[in-house]
Amino acid sequence: MAFLNNGGDIIVDAVLTDLGRQLLSARNQFQVAKFAVGDDEIDYSLYNPNNTSGSAYYDIDILQTPIFEPSTYSVASLNSKAFSYSDQYLYYLPTLILNQDVNVQDGPVSALDTSTNAFDLISSDSFANYISAQTSTSDSLIDARVNLPSNLSAQAVGTTSNARAAELTRRFIRVSQGFNNYQANIALGNLEETKFSVYVNSLFLQVVDKNLIKSVEPAISTNVFDRTQAMDMYILDTVQNPTYFGFVGTYNDGTQTKLATSLLASNLSQVGRELQFSLKLSNDLASNPSYYFSTFGTSFASTVAGKAVTSLEGVSVISTIVRVVGNTYGFSVDIPVKLFYK
């Protein structure tokens, strides 16, 4: 009788993250309470159920994925996590989607600036005045001038009307969660709302570079971490009771039951809550934009909000992202944001 192969024993060495070291240095604050497993490096599109060599080869490419060494940067690891769910036979999973339907009646929503492929955040009055001549494209601008020490904040921006300026101050970014598949609607049929709730994230995490921007509406109470290292990204807080538009009911299109799709464009359906928030400049950046843009910004010579900008006009840009993470199952979406300064 042969020996058992016990080579499957898995022992791995862990490294402390920057946050772990910080908490280790603070008395009694380093307490491991739970674990999670991640698969950041995995590209599941490599799964090939049509491999002619048989099912043992479906995932051969995935299993050969090279793995990075652990990063000590706490934000850099476990960006996608495995999660548990009692039903092992789910065929569809929801995703977080940037909702750019600017025509909904429930409130003004911003869409990505198609010329920068990002949300544009105004960081100076001079830039706002400069760009606002393009009134037809100002939907993509999120007005952050209220943070600036300027007496222009209550006035019209350039040639824009007062009403338009007021509207701009309440532009939102909206993230929806749902099935990006009509077939999912068909398969789920008229499942009840309670069934949908198992998929739904009721809490969200926002990860932003707190040196640059902050999130408002819903208000973020306090920063979890107050560190001063420039250009780091930090988890700001868990957003409780996010703004949402309620669960969408089902409807029958005459032949079968479907979920309503009113809030999402094209073929996107929705089963859950939405997170709606706007962005403002961080207080530090608002009070000292020249420092931040000279340190972290780059010269911008392209098109923003439909307006061509040349290198002679002295516009700087900082590119960053806002990550929204569903707290229940970890689905996430990265939202590109560009900060402009002139």
Next chain:
Amino acid sequence: MIHKPITEDKITSTRKLIRESIPITGSLLSGTYGTYPSDTNVEKFTSSHGLFESVYDYPYLSSSANHIFDLTFGVRSGSLSPAPVTQSAQKYRIYKEMAQTLLGFDATGSVRNFTLDGSTNSNNMLFVNFSRLLTKDGVRIGTFTASMGTGSWATPFAGTLLQLSDNPSTNVNNVNVDSPVGQYWYVYTGSAFASTDKVGMLFYQQGVLALDLSKTPFASLAYSSSVANPAGGYLSGSNLYSTGTITEVSDAFRRYVNNLNFQNTIQINSTIYHCDLGANEFNYSSNPTYTSGSVVRVKTNFLDNSVTYITTVGLYNDSNQLLAVAKLSEPIKKSQDDSITIRVRLDY
């Protein structure tokens, strides 16, 4: 569920000792970088305190340089008559500082002097203070060896080398424990390990080698401030103790070092977290590539097992803050068919 709690019964603590072999070649100590005695990997403090010199493994002005050890020399106050001409106060200070730190005080409150036989004071001590970078938690008992040249000043390694070691293997547990800084034992010449062969002391946890330069084996070691002009004094001789500076004595010593070897000790305290991935757990992923059009990619129909491929384990606190990260060497397939325990070790 993304995070799974780790209960107390899934956490264990272990302790183990790691050893590293530390070989220091003598060529590194003189002549490799610059021209002896002005080696660029030896930092001297002659223009300031002049109390010791530091030896590095590379020119010390480079950020790549690692500190190997410090060399210094002390004389017991009142032992040399007449008193040292040069740096007498500094030599007394060094002796007393090293003695009170390494040996402590007697019942009367007086500093205990270095002695190799329990009664005769060792009055002229050269100290090699190894860097903590090398010794870590301490020198391993019974692993210290060194060899020194016995040749002329111009050719120090011609002829028979002087062999030094801290302990015979048959007597490995024989250490003294009456020092306030841990264990120590004697350094012998040759292989007989007779009490008359003692030439110094090695303080294991403190990482300090203390050699009595009054001992006969060192008497033939010459000293000169110039290789080109080898006429000079000797390491063992009142002329150098008296007229030489601490730096000059240290220079003379390192010129004769052929090699130094020891093992260090590193105490590793580990906490092991047993992360149990049950059969029905962690079989779905939030990886953006996990779905296509909201359809799980690793399924061809509803009845297929859900599968994930694990590459990383993260340890979190109650606030979901990531405290530590461990990576697997290759992806592990996780499905309903598998129950896996990953042991995550965190070393301190």
